[in-house]
Amino acid sequence: MKYDFAAIEKKWQDVWDRENTFAAQNDYTKPKYYALVEFPYPSGQGLHVGHPRSYTALDIVARKKRLEGYNVLYPMGWDAFGLPTENFAIKNHIHPEIVTAKNVARFKSQLKSLGLSFDWNREINTTDPAYYKWTQWIFLQLFKKGLAYKSEMAVNWCTSCKCVLANEEVVNGVCERCGSEVVRKVKSQWMLKITEYAQRLIDDLDLPDINYIDRVKISQKNWIGRSTGAEVDFGTTQGDVLKIYTTRPDTLFGATYMVISPEHPYIEKWVDVIENLADVRAYQEEAAKKSDFERTELVKDKTGVELKGVKGINPVNGKEIPIFISDYVLMGYGTGAIMAVPAHDTRDYDFAKAFDLPIIEVVAGGDVEKEAFTDCATGVMVNSDFLTGLSVEEAKVKIIDWLKENGKGEPKVNFKLRDWVFSRQRYWGEPIPLVYCEKCGWVPVPEEELPLRLPEVDSYEPTDDGQSPLAKMTDWVNTTCPHCGAPAKRETDTMPQWAGSSWYFMRYCDPHNDEALASQEALNYWLPVDWYNGGMEHTTLHLLYSRFWHKFLYDIGVVSCSEPYAKRTSHGMILGENGEKMSKSRGNVVNPDDIISEYGADTMRLYEMFIGDFEKSAPWNTASIKGCKRFLERIWNLQDILTDGDSYRPELESAFHKTVKKVSEDIEALKFNTAIAAMMALLNEVSDTGSINRAELKTMLVLLNPFAPHLTEEIYEAQGYEGRLSAQPWAVYEEAKCKDDTVEIVVQVNGKIRTKLTVAADIAKADAFALAKADERVKAAVEGKNLVKEIFVPGKLVNFVVK
Structure with a gap:
């Protein structure tokens, strides 16, 4: 009997559509499970093989949860507003709505061809007025x-x-x-x-019922960028006050100049006293041509112009210091002004050297001329008047008290996050x-x-x-x-693409509601999302924005949980066969349609999960996909050696229980590749016996079903099992039967391996020593020698130390 994957996959995709197999139920008494993937932007290019990695992984989770008895919501929709569609529409004189509809149809057909168990009854589209009504609301x-x-x-x-x-x-x-x-x-x-929520966005990452992987938490916290320090008022010779924020107020006596943004409003205020206005204007014009990224991340050479005619006044010693404009200071970050302490900061040091400015050491321990700056958390204050002799931490406390007492500043918590x-x-x-x-x-x-x-x-x-x-x-x-x-x-401006994607997970709960973004009952039941997986590139802004909107809606009583996602994981990219990121320009894009046509959707699903550690990037390898195809063909051919039997055979009982445990745990831990490897090993053990009975085959089909749903449903039906495989319970295991009856232990003499013995898994120490000493090779190694020590590590080794 030939494995005709094309006919089988078309058949079961039609059955699932017809029978509405994967529709989430509105029965709010059942235990629920909400699995979520990022909904795609439907571009004209369609999917490449990197896209389905996340979809297939969460599909496996969703299918397993259904088999475990959960009411599962696994939805899909379209993040369809945005610049690429509009640019295409402009170029080709086609309405963006027509472009979007065409792209959505293409994406949807590709996703369906993969056999993904999305609830298409809950499909949403951010460009649908019935959806964006609630974005506007x-x-x-x-x-x-x-x-x-x-x-x-x-x-x-x-x-x-x-x-x-x-x-x-x-x-x-x-x-x-x-x-x-x-x-x-x-x-x-x-x-x-969003800055109103900055502290909560940090704090709630550590709520006890929130499980974000560490690298996701770190990316959130780094983007928000919380720091503690002081806001300090620097006077000016024009009588105005320049506020700066610093995490190092202890170094104020080392501040020898100031820098403000080229866009700072004081420049216009001081226009009549600035003596080199032409130079300032020229610099402002050049700075306007650069993005924030260019100004802060790419800049190597420090450039700037001194504002001649106005000086800053250091609040701790009353000294006049020059004020520069430089493009590395941004008006949108902090106050748009900084103090510069060149003896203890590489950037300030470079600038001071370029403009021949004073460099005053105020924390002892570094070698400024060698740019070996003192560690910011250690050292003793020098050249700092009433702070001299104090540790850095002591100086921070004392200077903040002094600033408050003298009306020159106050303690401040600052965030890198901008509105x-x-x-x-x-x-x-x-x-x-x-x-x-x-x-x-x-x-x-x-x-x-x-x-x-x-x-x-x-x-x-x-x-x-x-x-x-x-x-x-x-x-x-x-x-x-x-x-x-x-x-x-x-208002003629429109919202950014981020708007629709900041709350879409809520709409899935009740997508056809005309009276609210979703009913209170639906939101209370489905939220928070139990498991949300997406690309690492979206674990900063998209995640931050959606958490912000959710918290706001929590505050006004729309949702009943403060965090939208109980679990957030991220996957690695699938790279081209040349190890580079897939892109049209590199010519290394692999079209999933071609893979499905040649190997089948089940083979592609299996390979995407077997390609490597799910959380790491992995290169596509067309040669390796053939191994997954052969595995599925071997599963198909088990029908030829099927026998009766309603329980595991004794020689396979432990193997089946161990495999059920392994696959169950690995799916929950994102270890899809090792789960597949365990099923491959089990197949080899079954094949070695020359047959498989009905109980054993049913378990294999249940375990493999989330990975290869079409093939497993077809075998299940063809062999006359009752009902649909997708409606069967997940396989169970007994812990006691997952333990091996026997184990192989190593026998060493003075640390050198002499033999290996197969012994009972629970063998007693004395029996292990006796068996080891009876072995001829061990006897020869210890004969005529003084036995100094006997070492036994259960399940691992015996070691005799002799002299």
């Missing part, structure tokens, strides 16, 4: 609570796309999407006050549901009028002045104020 609640506000700020501006980019969308100083130059530009932007830039000057995004009235200011669109739909436009191009294409839609823009009835104008 959440934004309005943020606005009403003062967490959405408008601010003038310097932003990353793509000169080609003519839109604002988030920092993460700027790669090596150019637009991630189009590769064009990115410059800095001041624009009025909608912001979300979230929420505006995009694009068409293909959620309209921001606010109108501007000259009398009332910004006014929300009434909730009963949501969704505020995107209007049809003739052109998707941003305007030449950088406004959204919606700005040209005067009939749509001009409206009346919902508050006073006066003429008003709609």
Whole structure:
């Protein structure tokens, strides 16, 4: 009987669709399990073989949980707003909605061909007005609570796309999407006050019922960047105060100059006293052409211009010190001003050397000229007046007390995290549901009028002045104020792609609800997500944004748990066969359609899980996939040696119990490759007996089903087992039967191996020594010698020490 994978896989995918096999039930009395993967952006290129790694892994978990009796929610949808679709629409004169629908259909057919057990009844799409109605509703609640506000700020501006980019969308100083130059530009932007939640976003990572892998926790904490120090007021010769934040207030006596951002508002305030204004303007112009990344991460040579005509005043000693502007200081981070202590900081040291500025050591122990700076947590203060002789930690306490007493500063907790830039000057995004009235200011669109739909436009191009294409839609823009009835104008910026992906996991709980983003009953039942897996690249911003929105909705009573995910894991990428990241430009993309056509979906699923440690990157290897195909063919051929039997045969009983335990535990631990290896080993043991009985085959099919669902369902049905395999209970094991009856131990004399013995697993020490001494090779090694010591390690070895 030939293993016709193409016919088998088509058959069972149709059965699952027809019978709605994987639909989550609305019976909230059952034990639930919510497995989640990141919903994809449906690009025109479709999937490559790297995408299904996460989907298949959580599919295995979801299928196992169903067999264990859980009501499982394993949903899928589409993160479909965004720049690539809009750019394609502009280039090809096609409405983004048409592009999106075509791309979604392509992705969906590919996912279905993999036999993934998604509940397609709960499919969502961020571009569906029925979905983005609730994205808009959440934004309005943020606005009403003062967490959405408008601010003038310097932003990353793509000169080609003519839109604002988030920092993460700027790669090596150019637009991630189009590769064009990115410059800095001041624009009025909608912001979300995520910084209000900074401390909670750190603290809740350590809640007892939250299980995030360490590298995910670390990425969250590093991005938020909590630090403790002091906010210090530096005076100026113009009478203004420059506030700086420092984690090292103990080094204030070593501050010999200040640096402010080229965008700092004091520059305009001091324009009449700055003696080298032309130089300052030229430098500001150059700085505006660089992204934040270029200014802080790529810069090697320290550049800047002194503001001649104005000085800073060090608050601890009253000394006047120069003020520079330099592009490595950003207005959007901290206060836009820093103090510089060149004797104890490499960056400040380089700058001071470049501009011939004083370098004063204030912590003893380093060699400044060799750039061997004193460790920041140790050392003794020098050249620091009333701090001299104190340890660093003692000095920190004393200087903060002094600053408070003298009105020069105060202790401060600071975060690297900045508020979230929420505006995009694009068409293909959620309209921001606010109108501007000259009398009332910004006014929300009434909730009963949501969704505020995107209007049809003739052109998707941003305007030449950088406004959204919606700005040209005067009939749509001009409206009346919902508050006073006066003429008003709609906001024409749209939301970023991050908006729809920040709450999608909630909508899956109740995706067809017209009255709320989901019913309270559904949210209380399904949340938090039990297991969320995604790419490591999304464990900073997407994870942070979705946790922020969830916490806000918790605060206003929409959800009943403070964290959205109980468990968050991450997988490694599948690389091209050349070991590089898969990309069209490298020519190393492997199309899953081709693999499925040649080897079948079950073989591809199995190989994606067998390719290596799930949490690490691994190169694709077409030769290795053939081994997985052969394994499945051997499983198929077990039907030829099937015999009757309703229990495990004695010679295989321990092997089956051990394999059930191993596969069960490995699935939960993301060790899919070793689970498969255990099933391969069991198959070899079965094959050695020349037959398999019905009880043994059923267990093998249950264990393998989450990995290779089509093949296992087909064999189960073909051999007349009752019902569907997907409805059977998961295999169980007895711990006592997982232990070996016998073990192999090593026998050594003076640490040198003389023989190996197979003994009872629970053999007593005296019996082990007796058996070892009876062996001829051991006898020869100890004969005529004085036995000094006998060592026994149960299950491992016997060692005789002789002289």
